Amino acid sequence: MLETLQTLHWGAVFQIILIDVLLGGDNAVVIALACRGLEHSKRMQGILWGTAGAIILRVLLIAFALTLLAIPFLKIVGGALLLWIGIKLLVPQEDEHGNIKGGTTVWAAIKTIIIADFIMSLDNVVAIAGAAQSTQLDHQMYYVIFGLIVSVPIIVWGSTLVLRLIDRFPLVVTFGAGLLGWIAGGMLVSDIFIIQQFGEITVPALYAAHVVGAVLVIAIGKWVGLRKAPTKENANGSV
Structure with a gap:
């Protein structure tokens, strides 16, 4: 055990952990938003299972990181999905017959966490994979998994x-919903297809895409939420 610790490339371990911590802010927000509708007694269950699923998925993504990012339209589809998830988070969930529906079940929360993490991890895993490059080839995945754990x-x-x-x-x-829109906006304009068609995106254009994505999610989410609110009130009044 001591020999294993001595042979570890601690620089790579530190880099991977630092990347995970810095990028974990997004994950923490997504996980919290996905679990906010759960009963307090089930929140930790949703957090733990959702985190476990996201970590496993991220390990798999890292193994195919560069290949995934080279697929045209993947980030466009991912960005569109993130926009949808962000909007959905702002729309109040409805309960029917005393059963918890929509995003208020543990399984629904876990699905939201894993889907959002998959989309948001496309760029992040490249950074982690890059940090692992400084280690021995046959040990790289071990470093990645260790850092994630x-x-x-x-x-x-x-x-x-x-x-x-x-x-x-x-x-x-x-x-949080605006943050998802911010990330989605950047993903949409940085897809390999967009770059091939229009060239590398400029920094001002990238920030503009971020802002548009955030504003779009908040505006549509609030609008849909306001439209659903009267319907819900009418339904309650008719009971």
Whole structure:
């Protein structure tokens, strides 16, 4: 055991953990938003299972990172899905016959976490894979997995913290949805197909895409939420 620790490339381990922690902020927000509709007794269950699924998926993504990012239209599809997830998070969920529906079941929360993490990880995994390049070829995946495992408690803790903030400040949900829109906007304009057609995107254009994505998600999400609110009130009044 001691010999294994001595032969570890600690520089690579540190880089991978640092990347996971820095990028884990997005994950913590997504996990918290996905679990916010759960009963308090089930929130940790959703966080743990969702995080586990996201980590496993990320390990698989890292193995195929460069190949995935080279597929045209993949980031466009991913960006569109992120926009949809962000909008959906702003739309109030409905309960029927006392059963928890939509995003308020543990399984629904887990699915949202894994789908969002898959989309958001397309760029992130490249950074992790790059950090692992400095290690021996046959040990690279071990370093990646080790770094991810170490970063899990940080992501879980961050998720619980964001959930507490959501309970106290509902505006955090709007911020989180806007964050997904921000990421989606950047993904849409950085797809390999877009770059091939129009060339490398400029920094101002990239920031503009980020802003448009965030505004679009918040605007549509709020609009749909307002349209659903009267319908829900009418349904309650007719009971």
